[in-house]
Amino acid sequence: MINPAKTFKTERLRLRKAKLADADAIFRQYAQDPEVTKYVSWRAHRNLEETREYVQMCLLAWDVGKAFHWVIEGAEDKQVMGMIIARVNAEKWELGYVLARAYWRQGYMTEALKAVIAWALKQKEIHRVWAVCDVDNLASARVMEKIGMQREGILKCWSVHPNISAEPRDSFCYAITK
Numbered sequence: 333m334i335n336p337a338k339t340f341k342t343e344r345l346r347l348r349k350a351k352l353a354d355a356d357a358i359f360r361q362y363a364q365d366p367e368v369t370k371y372v373s374w375r376a377h378r379n380l381e382e383t384r385e386y387v388q389m390c391l392l393a394w395d396v397g398k399a400f401h402w403v404i405e406g407a408e409d410k411q412v413m414g415m416i417i418a419r420v421n422a423e424k425w426e427l428g429y430v431l432a433r434a435y436w437r438q439g440y441m442t443e444a445l446k447a448v449i450a451w452a453l454k455q456k457e458i459h460r461v462w463a464v465c466d467v468d469n470l471a472s473a474r475v476m477e478k479i480g481m482q483r484e485g486i487l488k489c490w491s492v493h494p495n496i497s498a499e500p501r502d503s504f505c506y507a508i509t510k
């Protein structure tokens with residue numbers, strides 16, 4: 333089982349394993365925000381209790397090696413800004429990521445993902461890091477292009493994004509390999 337880095341440091345950010353005490357900031361910063369959650373695969377949280385349950389699930393997933401959730405925080409102010417998730421499937425990591433609206437368009441997610449991908453591809457067990465995004469999620473597609481992931485195609489009816497529709501929607505598939 334992969335033993336992932338518990339923290340990553342970049343120029344402006346620190347990524348660290350999520351903890352239960354983050355639930356309050358995660359809820360307040362982005363999990364309830366209809367703009368942030370527009371293209372994600374989970375329903376926007378309606379209350380703090382839902383965010384607590386979510387963080388508990390993150391901790392369990394880390395313990396069993398199924399998925400790793402890192403909170404993104406400001407290196408200086410330690411404010412919770414967002415999260416990066418790596419879901420493990422044998423030699424492949426699938427990434428998910430989300431950032432509070434106040435921090436959009438300042439290069440933060442590009443900076444954070446670069447660090448995670450660089451680490452992942454250095455591990456002998458990990459050969460492919462990939463992610464999908466809704467075909468309308470232009471910011472997410474752009475981030476993946478900026479960090480050197482290749483668009484491999486469109487996955488038709490791939491993913492339900494419940495905050496916009498109950499029907500599965502088409503996704504771009506991006507990947508970077510060893």
Ligand SMILES: CC(C)(COP(=O)(O)OP(=O)(O)OC[C@H]1O[C@@H](n2cnc3c(N)ncnc32)[C@H](O)[C@@H]1OP(=O)(O)O)[C@@H](O)C(=O)NCCC(=O)NCCS
Nearest residue numbers: 368429430431436437438439440441442465470471472474
């Ligand atoms: C996707 C997301 C993480 C990007 O984070 P970010 O820190 O703003 O990303 P960056 O600043 O590193 O880069 C964003 C790029 O997309 C571009 N962009 C942003 N919004 C855009 C839009 N609506 N249309 C086209 N391009 C857009 C930016 O201009 C930038 O590209 P550039 O550097 O060439 O100008 C953030 O928008 C977010 O959290 N969205 C909601 C959650 C989400 O959709 N997560 C991904 C699920 S697949």
